[in-house]
Ligand SMILES: Nc1ncnc2c1ncn2[C@@H]1O[C@H](COP(=O)(O)OP(=O)(O)OP(=O)(O)O)[C@@H](O)[C@H]1O
């Protein structure tokens with residue numbers, strides 16, 4: 001279970017990206033995070049595994065305060081939380097299997113990774129994961145030779161290698177077309193339902209949120225302005241929508 | 255009439271006059287302060303540069319005189335230019351307003367101005383110096399500089415007039431053109447360009463150029479084929495002596511025969527010379543058309559050319575024979591000699607040089623030299639890569655900046671580093687003694703040493719950081735802050751001391767007596783230590799253990815500074831240092847190039863690290879990978895292509911460099927080349943130059959191929 005308590009994040013530039021945000025994510029949930037561009041979605045997700053250091057507040061992950069963890073504790077926490085990015089963040093020149101295996105680094109003795117060695121079990125697991133995501137034949141292609149959708153699958157495969165209890169996905173489909181978006185989110189949904197992996201996913205389109213999330217939070221200028229169940233989300237009307245997205249926001253055909 | 259507003263813009267005489275008196279003043283007055291100051295600075299700098307240069311180039315350098323002459327010439331130029339401008343204005347006014355006439359008149363004005371100045375250069379200069387011959391002393395440079403400055407002066411005055419009347423700021427182009435002309439004319443003078451000399455004396459280069467361009471005769475060894483034939487003659491000829499037998503002609507072999515074979519030598523005394531017996535020499539079997547040499551050997555066997563007694567060089571007739579005559583020369587015969595004195599007449603033919611196919615000594619030396627050069631370049635590149643690679647990570651801003659540490663940890667780290675390094679030194683000494691001396695196994699010991707320093711230093715750092723952090727947590731807050739403040743003070747005082755010392759020695763030192771200097775040094779050193787110490791204490795106390803220091807930024811700054819300094823010193827200079835360090839030879843050159851390569855590659859590498867995509871790094875951090883793993887999996891694959899490309903580029907440079915680094919004793923072909931140059935052995939120099947050219951061309955070919963394949 002993940003619990004965020006009074007999280008505040010101020011960038012060195014003075015921008016207050018998150019202000020006193022508190023919420024809970026139960027195990028097995030598919031949590032959608034919505035909000036306008038600049039509302040602090042990426043900042044929130046990156047604070048959870050401390051890719052950026054939060055200014056104030058607590059992040060309790062299964063009873064452990066992430067903000068208090070030292071370097072080795074932090075690495076142990078991070079390897080339980082997979083992360084998927086909008087721009088995939090693959091090492092483009094490396095081949096797919098290496099990218100996938102790099103998700104395993106948190107479990108690999110550092111000295112071994114110097115000579116580029118993973119054990120047999122890891123390599124077999126990598127192939128299995130790729131098979132599960134439907135791209136086993138691409139294992140030895142260079143990452144940048146894949147299409148966008150395939151690259152995002154590699155990104156998910158890398159996260160799966162961590163045996164994650166939770167996956168943080170920062171706009172995983174924002175650079176993909178709608179058909180691919182459904183297929184990628186479908187994969188995440190499968191993982192969520194079959195493997196019980198908690199998913200926390202920021203999304204731009206309300207219809208995607210309504211289709212996949214079991215719970216939703218909304219951010220606006222760094223404040224938590226909405227928190228609701230799947231049913232609440234289905235009932236979001238124009239009034240509520242403007243609450244989250246601001247006065248000027250227009251609802252694009254949901 | 256909108257077209258003509260361009261020409262007849264309104265202008266303000268007041269501003270023009272201000273600028274005429276002090277360049278830039280009108281602009282400042284019109285509110286364009288930066289423009290005005292720039293103009294004043296440019297005028298002053300250009301004026302000073304002109305005076306200084308012409309003073310240096312004059313035969314009797316005197317800044318005062320040069321300045322006076324320059325100013326007078328400048329005034330003359332200003333007057334001339336003003337006159338020309340008035341003439342142009344009057345002509346243009348009488349004509350129809352016409353943009354093309356305006357443009358043309360500008361060109362004519364410029365060319366005419368310079369032409370008049372050049373034509374009237376002698377009177378202008380003589381007028382300025384009040385004596386004839388000034389042009390010879392100060393050269394045309396001064397004149398052209400003054401003429402350009404005059405142009406600049408009037409331009410900025412006009413500029414001020416326009417600005418003063420509220421026009422928008424005009425283009426700098428005219429000023430830049432005139433300024434460039436001025437600087438070019440100064441440059442012409444300073445570099446001593448002399449075109450007539452370059453043309454008239456070009457033929458002098460022929461002698462060496464021909465030998466350098468085509469030196470291949472020197473590359474091989476040639477044998478000289480010599481044919482010799484001899485005849486024996488007895489001299490002096492005592493009564494009754496008949497001399498040796500006359501030689502018979504031979505077939506298929508060179509032969510000579512001489513008659514008679516007995517005679518008297520030429521005698522010289524103060525009454526004159528009495529020629530010896532005339533000998534008739536016939537011969538055959540020689541190379542037709544060639545010249546043979548006549549030699550005389552006395553009874554002891556010493557050969558000499560018998561001069562004044564007949565032909566000493568004979569041309570062989572087409573059938574291979576010759577006939578000649580020679581009087582027996584004066585040859586020393588020992589007083590004590592007894593019996594018949596037998597001399598030898600030698601006819602020697604030196605035929606053409608024979609190609610042997612063997613390389614000459616010089617060619618061998620050149621080949622060894624170029625091989626040595628290539629190897630110097632190769633080794634320097636190799637060591638350069640090995641050392642620049644880790645260093646480049648320390649010099650990459652994007653990797654280092656995020657490395658933050660709690661202040662307590664940093665202090666503890668430094669405190670722990672000291673015993674760590676100390677232990678490493680002791681350990682190294684122990685290892686050396688274990689091996690029985692450094693020279694027993696230098697490479698192994700060096701590797702162990704690096705491991706010891708990194709390992710023990712790192713251990714010390716971690717231990718120190720841990721201990722101090724624990725200590726601070728255990729202590730009350732204010733005492734903890736005190737500890738941190740104190741430690742920072744101690745840490746900062748050391749560089750403060752050194753800086754103070756450097757300051758007193760470097761900037762203030764020279765005129766002080768030894769005693770005073772010693773006292774002063776300490777004073778400054780202590781002042782430095784106190785200043786930085788107090789600053790450190792304050793920083794440490796106020797930031798406390800919660801404060802964070804970017805230890806990465808510190809390492810980055812130090813590494814970058816060192817790299818920049820090392821890189822800005824040319825390899826040739828490093829070679830001078832290395833020659834003193836390890837002696838003449840290729841090792842010195844290797845050290846010099848390695849140092850420079852580390853710095854250059856370190857910078858290039860770290861810049862390519864800085865430009866990588868940060869996404870994968872973030873992604874790998876999120877998987878729980880540690881720093882080392884992140885570098886291996888996210889950074890290295892991204893930087894490999896630029897690294898390969900930069901390395902090849904550097905290898906290229908290193909081989910080129912290694913061919914000249916020998917000139918200062920760094921081994922390789924340059925070392926031999928510089929000796930040949932000093933001995934005027936231009937053929938050999940040519941060999942070296944050719945080998946370098948061939949090597950560089952091959953290298954270009956290879957490196958561009960590799961680059962095309964991998965990058
Ligand atoms: N590295 C940074 N330094 C300073 N300010 C930042 C930084 N990153 C983000 N911000 C600011 O923080 C605020 C929140 O940004 P964030 O990227 O979290 O928004 P977002 O909701 O993810 O937007 P988007 O939908 O466009 O990705 C914005 O105002 C942004 O300008």
Ligand SMILES: [Mg+2]
Nearest residue numbers: 041042043171
């Ligand atoms: Mg974002």
